[in-house]
Amino acid sequence: MKRERLGMIGSCAVERIVLENQRLSAAILSFGGVIQSLRALDAAGAYRDVVLGFSDWKDYVDQGYYIGTVIGRCANRISGASFAIGERTYTLEANEGENHLHGGSCGFWNTPFSVEAAGEDFVTLRCVSPDGAGGYPGTLDTRITYSLSERALRIDYTAVSDRDTIVNLTHHSYFNLEGRHDGTILDETLTVYADAFTQIDDACASTGQILPVEGTPFDCRKGVRIGQRVGAEDEQMKKGSGFNHNFVLSKPAGVFGPVAQLTSADGQLTMRVESDQPGVQVYSGNYLDGSLTGKRGERYQRFSGLCLETQDYPDAVHFPHFPPVVLKAGQMYHRQTRFAF
Incomplete structure (x- = not known):
């Protein structure tokens, strides 16, 4: 594992953590939870970087394409840029026409995380999003762990809120295996x-x-x-x-x-x-x-x-017939995804 400080955004340090073994290498940025590169060994014995991205971490700031980033608090589109929990309606930023997309302009994709822990084969990033951020209710404490095994990169998402809220976390890497x-x-x-x-x-x-x-x-x-x-x-x-x-x-x-x-x-x-x-x-x-x-x-x-x-x-x-995305106060949100080669 290699760890280096790249710069500052406001009062927050931006770090890059590189996890690697003989078959895989992943460079993770603390800003936006970015996967800056993911190098995998192909059948011919050559390494291929399989994700789009930028050399300079500053190019990830305020980008319009969410390249390589964590998406939160809520992935995808929310129609009308509003939602209700119980009898209360919450208004979000309408950042794509009349709809809300990917957490808005201050979503996790455009937010610095802190490095909470790092080891030989993992790094855990943390973000505490305050009550009302982006229009969402509740202080949301989110941790995202990237871990590297011999043939796979796994992402674990956990979050807990002090108020009922909605959460739908994902990663927005653009893959190209060529x-x-x-x-x-x-x-x-x-x-x-x-x-x-x-x-x-x-x-x-x-x-x-x-x-x-x-x-x-x-x-x-x-x-x-x-x-x-x-x-x-x-x-x-x-x-x-x-x-x-x-x-x-x-x-x-x-x-x-x-x-x-x-x-x-x-x-x-x-x-x-x-x-x-x-x-x-x-x-x-x-x-x-x-x-x-x-x-x-x-x-x-x-x-x-x-x-x-x-x-x-x-x-x-x-849509009540869809799996629910409301996270109750004090309830633990946990999801995981694995990219194997």
Whole structure:
């Protein structure tokens, strides 16, 4: 484990912690819980950095694409930028049209964490979000632990609040298994272990309807070339400008199990995603536009990376038939996701 201080943001230190072994290496930033790099050994014995990102930590501040960051307090879109718990309504920042997205401009993606603990194969980051931050009720004490085993990076999320609130934490890494990131993920093969997905409206917010993947471009159960699906003549695919949808995982909710699998175009590297979350947001980098410069000078164009955001269903606070996202005061929130190579 290597640990270094990179600078300051306000009164908070920004640190980088590098966890590594013979097969994997992960560089974690305390700002935004960023996975700055994730290097994996492919079948030919070469290392590939499989995530998009920036060389300078300052480029992660106030970015509009959430590249490589933790998302909280609540992932995805909340329609109308408000929600109710009991008889009280809470108003959030409307940072995407009329909706609230990914915790707003001061969400965890744009927040410094402190390094609470670090060891040879793990680091734990902590953030105490005060009552009312971003419009959310309750002081939320969040810890995120990244741990490295021989073949996998695991992320454990825990949180506790002193008031009833909503929580839905995830990670927004953009994966590209090609070694170089000046191309796209369109020739990579994606498998998603889901029989259904949640419908979106014109603003990409959830309608509350759960649709079967059978007979649609969203049927990825047997492995599909991403480029064969994102341009499909399908109303839902057009609304998302590609994959921008929550998949309802086939495994039982709360059970740790398979989520998705991604394989490089040359077949030399495969990543398997496992989680105890009930859903995964598959986003194919549809809004990347070439304006961002990556770690090796690449211009991140449309479809440069694929996000696999394990999560509770989007906007679940408005749909009682979705798994609940209300966290009761004093109750412990705990989720985990594993990326294996």
